[in-house]
Amino acid sequence: xxxxxxxxxxxxxxxxxxxxxxxxxxxxIVSADAQAEIPLPVEQIDIVINPSTSQxxxxxxAVYSNAYKARLLEVLISEYPALVHAVGEEAFVxxxxxxxxxxxxxxxxxxxxxxxxxxxxxxxxxxxxxxxGSPDWADFLIDLAHLERLYSEVFDGPxxxxxxxxxTDDLLRLSSEEWLTARLIPAPCLRxxxxxxxxxxxxxxxxHDQDPPFPAAQITRLxxxxxxYMVRRVAMEAREFGALSALANGLTVGDxxxxxxxxxxxxxxxxxxxxRTWFRNWAVAVYFVGVQ
Amino acid sequence: xxxxxxxxxxxxxGVGLRTVHFPHLLQHQPDVDxxxxxxxxxxxxxxxxxxxxxQLAERYPIVMHGVSMSIGxxxxxxQIYLRKLKALADAxxxxxxxxxxxxxxxxxxxxHDLLPLPYTEQTLRHxxxxxxxxxxxxxxxxxxxxxxxxxTFAASTMPExxxxxxxxxEADCGLLLDVNNVFVSSVNHDFDPIEYLDAxxxxxVVQFHLAGHTNLGTHLIDTHDGHVIDPVWELxxxxxxxxxxAATLLEWDAKIPPFPVVHAEVLKARDYMTAALTLxxxxxxxSSAPEVTVxxxxxxxxxxxxxxLAEVE
Ligand SMILES: [Fe+2]
Numbered sequence: 001x002x003x004x005x006x007x008x009x010x011x012x013x014x015x016x017x018x019x020x021x022x023x024x025x026x027x028x029i030v031s032a033d034a035q036a037e038i039p040l041p042v043e044q045i046d047i048v049i050n051p052s053t054s055q056x057x058x059x060x061x062a063v064y065s066n067a068y069k070a071r072l073l074e075v076l077i078s079e080y081p082a083l084v085h086a087v088g089e090e091a092f093v094x095x096x097x098x099x100x101x102x103x104x105x106x107x108x109x110x111x112x113x114x115x116x117x118x119x120x121x122x123x124x125x126x127x128x129x130x131x132x133g134s135p136d137w138a139d140f141l142i143d144l145a146h147l148e149r150l151y152s153e154v155f156d157g158p159x160x161x162x163x164x165x166x167x168t169d170d171l172l173r174l175s176s177e178e179w180l181t182a183r184l185i186p187a188p189c190l191r192x193x194x195x196x197x198x199x200x201x202x203x204x205x206x207x208h209d210q211d212p213p214f215p216a217a218q219i220t221r222l223x224x225x226x227x228x229y230m231v232r233r234v235a236m237e238a239r240e241f242g243a244l245s246a247l248a249n250g251l252t253v254g255d256x257x258x259x260x261x262x263x264x265x266x267x268x269x270x271x272x273x274x275x276r277t278w279f280r281n282w283a284v285a286v287y288f289v290g291v292q
Numbered sequence: 293x294x295x296x297x298x299x300x301x302x303x304x305x306g307v308g309l310r311t312v313h314f315p316h317l318l319q320h321q322p323d324v325d326x327x328x329x330x331x332x333x334x335x336x337x338x339x340x341x342x343x344x345x346x347q348l349a350e351r352y353p354i355v356m357h358g359v360s361m362s363i364g365x366x367x368x369x370x371q372i373y374l375r376k377l378k379a380l381a382d383a384x385x386x387x388x389x390x391x392x393x394x395x396x397x398x399x400x401x402x403x404h405d406l407l408p409l410p411y412t413e414q415t416l417r418h419x420x421x422x423x424x425x426x427x428x429x430x431x432x433x434x435x436x437x438x439x440x441x442x443x444t445f446a447a448s449t450m451p452e453x454x455x456x457x458x459x460x461x462e463a464d465c466g467l468l469l470d471v472n473n474v475f476v477s478s479v480n481h482d483f484d485p486i487e488y489l490d491a492x493x494x495x496x497v498v499q500f501h502l503a504g505h506t507n508l509g510t511h512l513i514d515t516h517d518g519h520v521i522d523p524v525w526e527l528x529x530x531x532x533x534x535x536x537x538a539a540t541l542l543e544w545d546a547k548i549p550p551f552p553v554v555h556a557e558v559l560k561a562r563d564y565m566t567a568a569l570t571l572x573x574x575x576x577x578x579s580s581a582p583e584v585t586v587x588x589x590x591x592x593x594x595x596x597x598x599x600x601l602a603e604v605e
Contacts, residue, residue, distance in 0.1 A: 050443070061443060068405055108373045108402065110599045111333075231604040233605070
């Protein structure tokens, strides 16, 4: 059989279909996508790819097929070290493989590769294993993945370094009227996340080469930001987190504090004390860059 | 007749900038001639990588080396990518901008691999036209590197060296001659690496790459994970004399040792700039990369595979 020399576009589409096929190059060649470009029985692969003196055409194509999977896997493994530790490398490879099948890269940068991985894990999670619906192992993995991705985005995204930030003095200068109607501008790197497990401690332990166990469920509220080009995360109790979230979402200081007061166990005096401490800490942590 | 190195300076002996070396570089400000960056790791960065780069660019010449232009793909050129590339080149006053003679994906996908092209008249016309477009957008000549490859196409009608030479002349672009890639491909595809080097238009060579590779017995893989072996150094010697010398860079991308080790490796290039064909005796010589057993194949990842990893307090 002789086939006319395939044109460049057909050859590229064919080769891509072959080397990204999850089942390997043999299955890639017989796949409908590849056959649509170059209709070719596997035995006649030499018509397209030359063998070398020490490798068959199939073996040579497999170099690209293996490299494709290994490279992308390596990227995900390095972006999600704590998740790899939690599920073990073998299970991680399985999850990542399914993810890459569903979300192949369409970006010029590998920094985008793992973007949808936490959402993929959430969408493909097994049914809850606890009878009372309390958080389980899958919830832990989803939360952990979410946090690790946040770390990447905060680390290399926009920050406040070299720019003016909100100082405690900026607030002291406001009249009490202005103060209650003020809106604070959050730092572009500030992320507020609520998790079902203390995933930050777990992630840190893994990054310090420890071997942390699966932790007990515990509501964990984190403020994650970047200061001096380093990602920082702080765990908060519910009221501080609530006030910070309300402010970061654009509520006025008055409305944000009103929300905290809705919790009847808080007295005005307690709140006033807390607010002073919070704002001092938030200024140091650079959660806000200015007043509106 | 173009000027030697297309008029670019010979920057001397440089090292690929890698984030693991940031602390060392900032603390010691080592006496390195120049740095090459992987463009994609910095063009979107608004964090530490970009800040460190800008700091280093104050002191050292910077060359940009990309892996995602996909100059040979039949997909349209990515205009957003090219605009970001130009913005970065302007910001760090890049000496020049390079990428590879390859395609990385088609149908909007990116394999993140440097995939080989069939060397035909059709491919040549296609790539020449795209190089011209890119040069207009970047407002500077593009410098293109010969890739390592693991297959050849039956459809090819000319050897790679002829394709590279004609591409450079017809598109009027520069060349980044990776002598390790020439060696890797010469073993994989059974050609004479000297014949390759002798076919390259010497005055278009703006830069050289040196790197280590992995020997799998039946073929070599361009892993950038070790020392440069002696046959590659000998090719470098040959290329150096043919071209009159050009900026030379060592790539080390996996199992990266401390910075002084990487720097010392590229400084060995001085030994090969002399005409005499005597091997230096002051160091251990490696005539070939040690053969790696087939069981480890899955772990052997060819260049490129680099991302920026978050630093968390
Ligand atoms: Fe190279």
